[in-house]
Amino acid sequence: MAKDDTGRLHVTVKTGGKRKLSSKLWLERQLNDPYVAKAKREGYRSRAAYKLKEMDDKYKLLKPGMAVIDLGAAPGGWSQIAARKVGSAEGKGKVVAIDLLEMPEIPGVAFAQLDFLAEDALHRLREMLGGGADMVMSDMAPNTTGHRTTDQLRILGLVEDAAAFACEVLKPGGSFLAKVFQSGADAALLAQLKRDFTTVRHVKPAASRQDSSERYLLATGFRRASAVL
Structure with a gap:
């Protein structure tokens, strides 16, 4: 264990045995990630x-009394x-x-083990909502192949499906x-x-790892004529 450039202790995971280099690097990143430690605390x-939380603090997306759908919710951080x-x-x-996976119960959250593309x-x-949603949110990502273009196309297809779903269930003024x-x-x-939608923007919260190409697509002010009432 040593200190990094910021003065924080840095945990180094040894290689050897059956552990692959990719597994070593993932574990090392998790052990040294301040947000992982904060989530546990x-x-x-x-x-x-x-x-x-950061995106909501900035854009005021979630308000008391709203109806929200969390797609691909497990393990449940966003639902919390x-x-x-x-x-x-x-x-x-x-x-x-x-x-698609099971998720342990969270107070105030109704859970369905279901494919959102199912008929x-x-x-x-x-x-379950008793009507339409005020917000549809998705932190889903497909399993990666390691081929950048393929992975980008796969997540784009998933987001397109999620957006189409959102447009079927959102109330006027809702967010995706x-x-x-x-x-x-x-x-x-x-x-x-x-x-x-009235406004569409890309957002990269500070909690998103800076070396990742991950970002978020935020659409607010749903206005489609067929919006759910």
């Missing part, structure tokens, strides 16, 4: 909770932030989380937030979102 299920912000544990708002998903989520990778291939998606 403050009871959040993932460091991703701070990404949503949303539940606290909208007051769903106190009955003021609603948060519905959906994922009955939209109907089930509307029933989704993870993307930095790429020039999203012009068509941006054009569509700009037709359906």
Whole structure:
């Protein structure tokens, strides 16, 4: 263990045995990530909770009484932030989380183990919410292949599907937030979102690792004529 350039203690993971270099580097990054440590101290299920918290602090996305859908929610960091912000544990708002994986219970969050692209998903989520959503958010990302162009296209397809879903369930004035990778291939998606929303922007919160191409697409002010009432 040694100190890094900022004076913080830096944990070094030894190689050897069956551990691959990629696994060593991932583990070392996790052990030295201040947001990972902070999440453990403050009871959040993932460091991703701070990404949503920062974006909400800046853009005031989540308000008491809102109805929120969290796509690809597991392990639940974003759902935890949303539940606290909208007051769903106190009955003021609603948060519905959906994922292909199981997710342990979170106070104030209704969970469905479901593919959001399934034929009955939209109907089930509307029933769980009791109507339309004020916000649809997604921190989903497909499994990476290591081929940058392929990975960018795969996440773009996922975001396009999530955006189409959001446009089916959002109330007028609602918001859509989704993870993307930095790429020039999203012009068509941006054009569509700009037709359906008042404001569309890219956001990179401080909690997002600076060496990552990850950023977030934020669309606010849903205005499509077929918006859910």
